[in-house]
Amino acid sequence: MALDEQSTVAVKPVNKSKVWLLVKVAIILGVITVAEFIIAYTFPDTLRVLKISIFVGLTIVKAFYIVAEFMHLKYEVKALIWAIMLPMIFVVWLIIALINEGGAILQAVY
Amino acid sequence: MASIASSERVKNIWKGGVSPMRVSYGKLMMWFFLLSDALTFSGLLITYGLLRYSKPAYQGAVDAFVPSQEYWPVPEKIFDAIPFFHGVHLPLVFVAFMTFVLILSSVTMVLAVEAGSRNDKKTVLKWMLWTIIGGLTFLSCQAWEWTHFINGSGKEGWGILLDNGALFTGANLHMNEYGPQLFADLFFFITGFHGTHVLSGVVINLIIFYQVAVGKMEKRGHYEMVEKVGLYWHFVDLVWVFVFTFYYLI
Numbered sequence: 317m318a319l320d321e322q323s324t325v326a327v328k329p330v331n332k333s334k335v336w337l338l339v340k341v342a343i344i345l346g347v348i349t350v351a352e353f354i355i356a357y358t359f360p361d362t363l364r365v366l367k368i369s370i371f372v373g374l375t376i377v378k379a380f381y382i383v384a385e386f387m388h389l390k391y392e393v394k395a396l397i398w399a400i401m402l403p404m405i406f407v408v409w410l411i412i413a414l415i416n417e418g419g420a421i422l423q424a425v426y
Numbered sequence: 427m428a429s430i431a432s433s434e435r436v437k438n439i440w441k442g443g444v445s446p447m448r449v450s451y452g453k454l455m456m457w458f459f460l461l462s463d464a465l466t467f468s469g470l471l472i473t474y475g476l477l478r479y480s481k482p483a484y485q486g487a488v489d490a491f492v493p494s495q496e497y498w499p500v501p502e503k504i505f506d507a508i509p510f511f512h513g514v515h516l517p518l519v520f521v522a523f524m525t526f527v528l529i530l531s532s533v534t535m536v537l538a539v540e541a542g543s544r545n546d547k548k549t550v551l552k553w554m555l556w557t558i559i560g561g562l563t564f565l566s567c568q569a570w571e572w573t574h575f576i577n578g579s580g581k582e583g584w585g586i587l588l589d590n591g592a593l594f595t596g597a598n599l600h601m602n603e604y605g606p607q608l609f610a611d612l613f614f615f616i617t618g619f620h621g622t623h624v625l626s627g628v629v630i631n632l633i634i635f636y637q638v639a640v641g642k643m644e645k646r647g648h649y650e651m652v653e654k655v656g657l658y659w660h661f662v663d664l665v666w667v668f669v670f671t672f673y674y675l676i
Binding site: 331368415 | 448
């Protein structure tokens with residue numbers, strides 16, 4: 317209980333390189349979203365598998381930047397990084413696998 | 427801390443006395459909560475991936491698409507409306523805008539966290555306020571999107587002709603003009619579950635905003651609470667990135 321402690325915390329100056337890094341990440345995320353949008357518009361329907369692969373790839377790139385930079389996970393200790401990443405890698409793999417060939421399970425039932 | 431840690435403790439960081447993950451208890455638990463929440467969302471997306479195969483994919487030309495109960499719809503043909511431009515075909519423009527809003531609010535949140543690490547109360551308040559505004563904008567957009575989805579597009583040749591001769595447009599949990607029933611059900615579940623997270627994120631942000639404003643963090647001497655709600659907010663953004671791809675783009 318440090319209630320009567322005076323607010324002596326000093327304001328530190330802005331870390332310009334850190335802010336610039338965050339802005340850079342924001343620009344990357346924006347550019348990727350625009351790219352996804354353009355691909356959704358212009359890609360020929362005949363190359364559906366390639367289109368979906370590009371979307372999934374870009375999504376994972378976006379997820380990497382959000383988790384690594386915004387959520388700061390890149391700068392945590394290795395034990396924490398792996399504690400979070402290992403389960404997620406398997407789950408993302410499961411999502412992609414089922415979106416790709418989930419129909420096989422339904423065929424086995426009926 | 428360093429003065430307490432004797433040499434034998436340094437040998438094994440898991441034997442107590444130091445925090446092996448080098449984050450506070452609260453932050454570590456936030457990470458594990460987010461992990462469990464990610465598993466819940468993954469469950470929904472996996473369900474989507476599986477149930478999508480209950481009906482075949484639409485095979486014809488995208489331009490000639492008309493919804494039917496017999497095949498899975500093309501999302502860009504369903505989600506093509508934006509407010510004030512009724513009847514104009516603008517596929518995915520509104521959803522892309524919503525994605526931008528959420529990414530931007532994530533950026534303002536990370537700037538608030540950065541200001542918090544410098545004990546800069548005024549800047550924290552400024553960026554947290556922008557984050558809250560971004561979250562509310564997203565929620566309003568989603569409310570419009572849901573209203574439009576529920577009421578129907580009113581497009582020529584769309585809708586379900588009922589037995590009494592009336593035309594049903596839109597979708598709910600037991601009828602759906604856009605295609606198989608599961609498409610509407612999954613839309614409500616996935617975007618609804620995400621929207622609930624955004625709503626609770628805005629509420630939590632408001633609470634922390636208030637606490638920062640009355641000087642609670644200054645008294646505490648650090649702004650770690652802003653960091654923790656920041657983690658939650660980025661997670662909400664992260665989930666939307668996946669929903670955007672798997673529900674709207676594919």
